[in-house]
Amino acid sequence: MHDFGFDGRGAGAQRRDWLRLGGALVLAAALPAHALQPPTGPVVLTVGGRVRMPNEGGNAQFDMTMLEALPQTSFTTRTPWYTQARRFTGPLLRDVLSAAGAQGTLIRLTALNDYRVDMPFDDAQRHDVIVARLLDDKPMAVRDKGPLFVIYPFDSRPELRGAVYYSRSAWQLRKIDVL
Amino acid sequence: MATAEDRRALGGPPRGWLRFSWLGLVGFVLVLVLLAVALVQARQFALLRHAVQVGDDYVVPMVFQAEIEQLRLRDQWQRAADERLPLDADALRLRYEIWISRVELLDGGNARRLIDGQDGHLPTLQQLRDFIAAADRALGPTPTAPLDRDFVRALLPQLEALTAPMHELSLGAAHKVSEQLMQRGITVREQNQLGLGLTLFLSVLTLAFAYIALRQVRQLRERRLVLEELATKLRLARREAEAASDAKSAFLANMSHEIRTPFHGLMGMLSLLRETGLTPRQVDYLRTATESADHLLALLNDILDMSQLESGRVALTQAPVDLRGLLRDVEALMRPQANAKPLALHIDADPAVPDRILADATRLKQIIFNLLSNAIKFTDRGAVVLDVRTREGLGGEPELVFAVSDTGIGMDEATQAQLFNRFVQGDSTRSRRHGGTGLGLEISRNLARLMRGDITVRSKPGEGSCFTFHLPLQVPPPAAAPLAAAKAAAPASRPLQVLVAEDHPVNRQYMAALLENLGHGAHFTTNGEEAVEALRRRRFDVVLMDLHMPVLDGVGATRAIRALPDAERSTVPIVALTADAFAETRDRCLVAGMNDFLTKPVNLERLAASLRRLFGTEAPAAEAAVAMALQAMSREKLAAMVEAFLEQAPETVQRLRAAVRDAQPLALRTNAHAAKGAALNLGLAGLAATAEALHEGAAHLPAHEVARLVQRYEDLVPATRAALQSLGVLRPQLQTQSQPAVTG
Numbered sequence: 001m002h003d004f005g006f007d008g009r010g011a012g013a014q015r016r017d018w019l020r021l022g023g024a025l026v027l028a029a030a031l032p033a034h035a036l037q038p039p040t041g042p043v044v045l046t047v048g049g050r051v052r053m054p055n056e057g058g059n060a061q062f063d064m065t066m067l068e069a070l071p072q073t074s075f076t077t078r079t080p081w082y083t084q085a086r087r088f089t090g091p092l093l094r095d096v097l098s099a100a101g102a103q104g105t106l107i108r109l110t111a112l113n114d115y116r117v118d119m120p121f122d123d124a125q126r127h128d129v130i131v132a133r134l135l136d137d138k139p140m141a142v143r144d145k146g147p148l149f150v151i152y153p154f155d156s157r158p159e160l161r162g163a164v165y166y167s168r169s170a171w172q173l174r175k176i177d178v179l
Numbered sequence: 180m181a182t183a184e185d186r187r188a189l190g191g192p193p194r195g196w197l198r199f200s201w202l203g204l205v206g207f208v209l210v211l212v213l214l215a216v217a218l219v220q221a222r223q224f225a226l227l228r229h230a231v232q233v234g235d236d237y238v239v240p241m242v243f244q245a246e247i248e249q250l251r252l253r254d255q256w257q258r259a260a261d262e263r264l265p266l267d268a269d270a271l272r273l274r275y276e277i278w279i280s281r282v283e284l285l286d287g288g289n290a291r292r293l294i295d296g297q298d299g300h301l302p303t304l305q306q307l308r309d310f311i312a313a314a315d316r317a318l319g320p321t322p323t324a325p326l327d328r329d330f331v332r333a334l335l336p337q338l339e340a341l342t343a344p345m346h347e348l349s350l351g352a353a354h355k356v357s358e359q360l361m362q363r364g365i366t367v368r369e370q371n372q373l374g375l376g377l378t379l380f381l382s383v384l385t386l387a388f389a390y391i392a393l394r395q396v397r398q399l400r401e402r403r404l405v406l407e408e409l410a411t412k413l414r415l416a417r418r419e420a421e422a423a424s425d426a427k428s429a430f431l432a433n434m435s436h437e438i439r440t441p442f443h444g445l446m447g448m449l450s451l452l453r454e455t456g457l458t459p460r461q462v463d464y465l466r467t468a469t470e471s472a473d474h475l476l477a478l479l480n481d482i483l484d485m486s487q488l489e490s491g492r493v494a495l496t497q498a499p500v501d502l503r504g505l506l507r508d509v510e511a512l513m514r515p516q517a518n519a520k521p522l523a524l525h526i527d528a529d530p531a532v533p534d535r536i537l538a539d540a541t542r543l544k545q546i547i548f549n550l551l552s553n554a555i556k557f558t559d560r561g562a563v564v565l566d567v568r569t570r571e572g573l574g575g576e577p578e579l580v581f582a583v584s585d586t587g588i589g590m591d592e593a594t595q596a597q598l599f600n601r602f603v604q605g606d607s608t609r610s611r612r613h614g615g616t617g618l619g620l621e622i623s624r625n626l627a628r629l630m631r632g633d634i635t636v637r638s639k640p641g642e643g644s645c646f647t648f649h650l651p652l653q654v655p656p657p658a659a660a661p662l663a664a665a666k667a668a669a670p671a672s673r674p675l676q677v678l679v680a681e682d683h684p685v686n687r688q689y690m691a692a693l694l695e696n697l698g699h700g701a702h703f704t705t706n707g708e709e710a711v712e713a714l715r716r717r718r719f720d721v722v723l724m725d726l727h728m729p730v731l732d733g734v735g736a737t738r739a740i741r742a743l744p745d746a747e748r749s750t751v752p753i754v755a756l757t758a759d760a761f762a763e764t765r766d767r768c769l770v771a772g773m774n775d776f777l778t779k780p781v782n783l784e785r786l787a788a789s790l791r792r793l794f795g796t797e798a799p800a801a802e803a804a805v806a807m808a809l810q811a812m813s814r815e816k817l818a819a820m821v822e823a824f825l826e827q828a829p830e831t832v833q834r835l836r837a838a839v840r841d842a843q844p845l846a847l848r849t850n851a852h853a854a855k856g857a858a859l860n861l862g863l864a865g866l867a868a869t870a871e872a873l874h875e876g877a878a879h880l881p882a883h884e885v886a887r888l889v890q891r892y893e894d895l896v897p898a899t900r901a902a903l904q905s906l907g908v909l910r911p912q913l914q915t916q917s918q919p920a921v922t923g
Contacts, residue, residue: 080238081284113248113277141320142276143283167240172277 036099039063044147045096045131049108049178052101060100064133064147070095073130077155080166081145088132088151093124096131097178104178109150112142112172119150119168121178127160128153131173145171202391209384216377219370226366242352245281249345252278256338259331268326275318282307285348300351303344310337425490432486435479439758442479443780444685446472451692476780481618488625495539495629499655502536503528506567509547516555522563524555529568536579537653542626546634547581549619550646554585558643561586569652577652578632584645590638598636599624623648675699675720675790680710680736681756682728686779690723693786705729707736714740714748721793724773726757726764733757734771741772750887752793756781774884792872804862805906818909821861828866828896835873835889847877847885854892863903865895 036055041063048059055061070091078085097107104121123129132149133139140146149171154160255274259266286304313334317326324330449469457465487493510526517524547565554563563585572578590598599620624634632650677699681687687703694701702719704710708731710722722740726733733755743749755768758779765776775789808817831854838847855870869892876885903909 080241112273113244113251113281115244142273143279145280172280 036060036101037066039066041065045173045176047097047100047102047176047178049176050102050104051178052103053099060102062096062099066099067091067096067131067133067148070099073128075128075130075153075156077151077153079151079154079169081171085155087136088130088149089134089137090130090132090148093129093131093150097121097124097176100178102176102178106179108177108179109168109170109173110175110177111170112174115170115172117168117170118179123168128156142172148173202388202395205384205388205391209381209388212377212381212384216374216381219374219377223367223370226363239353239356241281241284242349245285246345246349248274248278248281249341253338253342256331256335260328260335262328266326266328266331271326271331272318275314279311282311300348303341303348306337306341306344310334310341313337428486428490432483432490435483435486437758439476439479439483439779440683441685442472442476443758444683444689446476446780447689447692448685451689481622484622485618488622488629493626493629495542497537497539497653499535500538500540500543501534502532502567503534505540505544506565509544509551509565512548513551513555516552517563520555520558521560522555522558523561524551525562525564527564527566529566532567532569532579533652533654535655537655538630538650542630546623546626546648547583549623550581550583550634550648553619554583554587554644554646558585558587561643570649572649572651578649579652581648582645583648584643586643589640589642589644590636591640595636595638599634673794675794676702676718677721677723678702678704678710678713678719679723680704680707680728680733681723681725682706683725686725690781693781693783696783697787697790699790707731707733707739710736711739711743714743714751718748719751721790722751722753723777724753724755726755726768733773734767737768737771737773752887754789754793769884774887804859804864805903805908806862808860808862809908814908817861821863821903821909824857824861824863825896825900828893832889832893832896835892839885839889844877848874851877863899865902866892866899869895 036053038055039061043056043061044064045062045067046059047062051058051060053060067090072089073092074087074089076085076087102121106118107121107124108116108118110116119129129150129152132151133147135144135146135149140149149169150173151169152160152165154165252274255271258264259271286307316322316324317330446469449465449472453462453465484493506526506528510524514524551563551565563583566580566582566584568580568582570578570580620634627634627648627650630650632648634646634648636644636646638644677694679687679690679694679701681690681703682705687705691701691703702713704713706728707724710724711731713719714722724733724736728736731739737753740751740753741749752774753772754775754777755765755773756777756779757764757768768776774793777785777789805817812820831850834850835847838844838850851870851873855867855874858864858867858870869888873885873888873892876888900909
């Protein structure tokens with residue numbers, strides 16, 4: 001414990017101690033409880049832009065194991081891409097973003113075919129948007145619009161059933177840029 | 180009266196029905212149109228919802244994307260087939276996979292619906308499937324052939340051949356969606372037009388509705404105006420009717436007292452005639468004439484009573500009444516009538532009935548007289564019984580009940596129902612025999628109701644009748660001891676000089692006879708002006724003033740007299756004489772400064788009583804009263820008490836004067852009441868009577884009259900002392916203490 005009594009050192013030395021302690025506290029507050037580990041398998045998702053917890057250059061990279069490690073959400077919904085309602089499973093987009101320490105107003109989703117779409121950062125907070133990695137509990141191949149599929153819970157709210165939200169549901173997701 | 184026009188304005192049934200049916204129809208159509216608008220809106224909503232759910236709009240970019248991927252794959256494939264470039268298997272595989280993911284969408288889901296129906300789409304889809312099956316041999320999840328340049332080059336033409344059909348597909352979908360959009364636009368426009376039309380129609384209907392409602396409001400207002408006019412007419416008619424009725428009542432009252440004026444002269448002359456030494460035959464004629472006159476007077480009194488009751492001009496004067504004394508009076512009057520037939524008359528008062536009650540004695544007597552004389556009139560043999568008792572009324576308050584039962588002819592129910600109606604008598608044939616105005620019962624019932632009581636009847640034909648008169652029982656406060664009733668006419672203590680102002684010669688003669696009888700000197704004038712002139716010339720002890728006189732009426736003459744410069748002459752007591760007995764008249768007289776009020780016909784007793792009131796001929800100490808006081812206590816004690824009372828008298832007078840000066844009628848009443856009670860107990864009749872007069876008159880007598888009464892009280896104190904000394908109660912003053920008591 002720090003001693004507040006007189007310890008024989010000068011006032012300047014004491015001030016330096018305080019500064020050191022304050023700096024350490026600020027750093028500790030800024031760092032998440034668990035720092036993002038570097039990916040061990042093939043990278044399936046890169047979160048770039050304004051991320052505070054990069055693990056590779058300026059980006060936060062995820063392999064499938066890392067996405068699996070996040071809390072998973074499942075729901076069944078109808079979509080324009082399938083005739084039947086399908087079951088999607090994966091981490092919430094907001095969890096993925098916070099795992100990367102992302103902070104912004106807009107995110108830009110990029111697919112394998114360079115399809116790009118912008119989504120308000122707020123969408124991930126307001127809706128339970130997931131980064132689906134399982135379709136009917138099975139991993140998705142690229143031809144099945146995998147491996148990652150951003151999907152809104154369309155059936156939970158009627159206002160989500162519109163072209164804007166359909167277009168924001170990027171499949172074959174490759175990269176997220178936080179703006 | 181409702182004319183045909185009024186009836187129309189008030190709205191007959193067919194017209195009202197028509198109006199309401201129109202309103203109903205418009206309302207019904209309004210509801211229908213609103214429903215239609217709602218339906219159109221619901222359909223639009225469903226249309227939009229369907230479009231969104233199906234997501235057709237989204238299919239166009241989807242197909243477009245597929246075409247782009249097709250071109251990208253073709254590029255990648257061409258690069259892979261190029262001998263000069265290295266074969267990038269991974270890039271080709273990724274591109275291939277992405278392409279598959281895109282074209283798969285064309286083969287299923289919503290895209291299929293758009294593509295279906297396009298010419299040649301089925302061969303195109305088959306071409307796609309064939310190419311995928313071929314390419315999957317090296318690029319699929321489970322490759323069976325090596326991915327090398329030969330493989331790539333072999334499939335390149337097949338891939339390139341897909342470009343044109345894919346483009347066709349893309350265009351076709353775009354056109355289809357455009358068509359759909361247009362169709363939807365048309366539908367929306369049509370529905371909008373329909374909605375617009377409905378809205379217009381709605382506006383027209385609303386205007387119609389407003390118009391009808393407005394018209395109805397206007398009609399209602401018109402109707403109200405007509406009703407108001409009608410009400411005004413009715414009000415006016417009622418006022419006219421009331422005015423006419425009032426005029427009749429006034430005429431009746433006027434006539435009855437106009438008739439009474441000469442009539443009482445006639446009666447007076449008849450009574451004087453009796454004293455002139457007549458033959459028995461003449462006496463008999465005279466008796467018959469007097470009876471007829473009595474009957475006629477009773478009729479006139481009834482009519483006057485009735486008209487006064489009708490105009491609400493009867494006011495009851497509540498005073499302590501000796502009920503048993505009153506019953507004795509009634510019996511004395513009724514017994515001769517009963518004795519004329521073989522008829523027993525019993526008057527029976529329950530011991531629980533209080534001796535003294537608070538009531539208007541005159542009116543009470545009038546009701547009992549009426550009931551008893553009716554009973555005697557309609558009963559030929561048997562008995563008439565007046566039973567007086569108390570009971571608890573409906574509200575729990577005590578009631579006094581007078582039940583008059585007889586053994587007479589009785590009545591059926593129809594007769595009973597009409598009994599209290601004007602001019603109805605039990606039996607018209609009998610009534611001729613029995614006489615009467617037919618007003619008696621109506622007057623009695625009205626009076627009873629004025630006393631907050633009522634009269635009811637129970638009867639059966641042949642079994643007699645029972646009339647029950649009840650009124651709330653009111654008992655005077657115990658301190659107010661009864662006054663000794665005025666005794667019969669006694670001669671005046673001294674002869675008075677009386678000035679009579681009277682325009683009617685017969686009445687003048689009658690008054691002259693009365694005054695002569697009482698031993699007073701009479702002087703006559705024929706109008707108010709002459710009376711004032713006479714007073715200017717000489718003094719009189721009292722003025723008897725008729726109210727209705729030519730030149731100057733009684734009230735005007737009184738004002739003139741009160742304004743005379745000579746103090747003695749301006750304060751002369753004035754007594755009003757009038758045939759009308761209205762309370763207003765009485766008040767007017769007292770306000771003008773008169774001292775008393777006599778209703779014509781004036782009889783000897785009432786004239787004497789009035790003069791006695793004014794000139795104090797009441798003995799200062801009634802012998803009988805003193806004797807009664809001596810029964811209650813020793814002479815010595817009475818003497819001491821009288822002495823104390825008389826010693827206090829100056830103080831009492833001072834208090835009374837102060838009350839008069841400060842215009843405190845309540846203080847005056849209280850003091851006069853205390854003095855009266857004490858004087859009465861000691862048998863000091865003169866002081867008691869004066870105090871009583873003060874007590875009674877404190878609130879309404881004019882100030883000069885009250886002051887005169889106080890003066891009289893003061894003057895009576897030495898007279899009373901002298902009287903008691905002469906009666907032997909008081910010793911000559913110096914010896915009072917030393918004399919031994921003597922019991923009598």
